[in-house]
Amino acid sequence: MQADKKIFADNPAVAQAFAEDFVAWLETQSQPKVTVSLSGGSTPTLLFEILAKQFADKIDWSRVHLFWGDERCVPPEDPQSNYGVCKSLLLDHVSIPESNVHRVIGESDPEAEAVRYGDEMKAHCELNADGLPMLDLLILGMGGDGHTASIFPHQIELLKSDAICAVATHPESGQKRVSMTGPVLCAAKKIDFLVTGAGKASVLGEIFGKTGDWETYPTSLIESKGPIAFYLDEAAASFGK
Numbered sequence: 001m002q003a004d005k006k007i008f009a010d011n012p013a014v015a016q017a018f019a020e021d022f023v024a025w026l027e028t029q030s031q032p033k034v035t036v037s038l039s040g041g042s043t044p045t046l047l048f049e050i051l052a053k054q055f056a057d058k059i060d061w062s063r064v065h066l067f068w069g070d071e072r073c074v075p076p077e078d079p080q081s082n083y084g085v086c087k088s089l090l091l092d093h094v095s096i097p098e099s100n101v102h103r104v105i106g107e108s109d110p111e112a113e114a115v116r117y118g119d120e121m122k123a124h125c126e127l128n129a130d131g132l133p134m135l136d137l138l139i140l141g142m143g144g145d146g147h148t149a150s151i152f153p154h155q156i157e158l159l160k161s162d163a164i165c166a167v168a169t170h171p172e173s174g175q176k177r178v179s180m181t182g183p184v185l186c187a188a189k190k191i192d193f194l195v196t197g198a199g200k201a202s203v204l205g206e207i208f209g210k211t212g213d214w215e216t217y218p219t220s221l222i223e224s225k226g227p228i229a230f231y232l233d234e235a236a237a238s239f240g241k
């Protein structure tokens with residue numbers, strides 16, 4: 001994996017820096033419609049708050065179309081819902097048209113929703129030569145087991161799926177998720193990982209050093225024709241110490 005590492009003091013500093021870079025990047029995008037896929041979990045919550053508090057009126061939200069790299073198969077009011085968390089921290093505080101928010105319908109049947117969401121992505125994203133949706137920006141997180149989106153090590157074959165989205169299962173809880181698959185993640189024009197906390201350091205060290213079990217981590221195998229950057233706090237980046 002060829003990736004640029006941007007290291008900041010702590011999670012708030014990562015979120016602030018990424019928010020500023022995101023706004024600056026948006027200004028470089030000349031296309032009328034910009035497609036952005038958000039990560040889930042806890043890491044991006046600070047970013048959502050900063051975008052809502054500091055940048056609500058500095059972004060032309062009418063241009064921004066939001067997707068989710070993965071979603072838990074729960075209704076939006078469930079605290080586990082990635083969309084639900086983003087709605088309460090960001091979407092309810094900015095003037096983004098509802099039609100620009102492409103949530104995974106977590107309360108639907110997972111297999112049917114995986115198909116529907118793939119179709120929605122194809123309808124709203126530019127397609128590459130293989131007919132895959134090409135996101136302008138893909139924001140990803142990484143779990144302590146090296147998973148990204150909801151592609152976990154025990155289902156690493158989802159990195160090669162020929163479906164746009166697939167139903168994944170959390171290895172401990174068994175929770176079903178709808179996740180973008182590897183080819184779609186890797187089709188993105190630009191990929192930014194937000195990874196913070198000491199719990200991610202050892203896996204990151206294996207990934208960047210190509211040591212230990214690095215090849216078993218889905219995050220290791222995310223490639224892109226465009227730039228990949230890791231926004232890290234010092235705790236996550238402490239593998240180099």
Ligand SMILES: O=C(O)[C@H](O)[C@@H](O)[C@H](O)[C@H](O)COP(=O)(O)O
Nearest residue numbers: 040041042043141142143148149
């Ligand atoms: O739905 C999800 O959980 C994710 O999208 C997942 O890939 C997440 O980014 C990582 O598990 C990191 O989660 P934390 O930010 O909570 O550490």
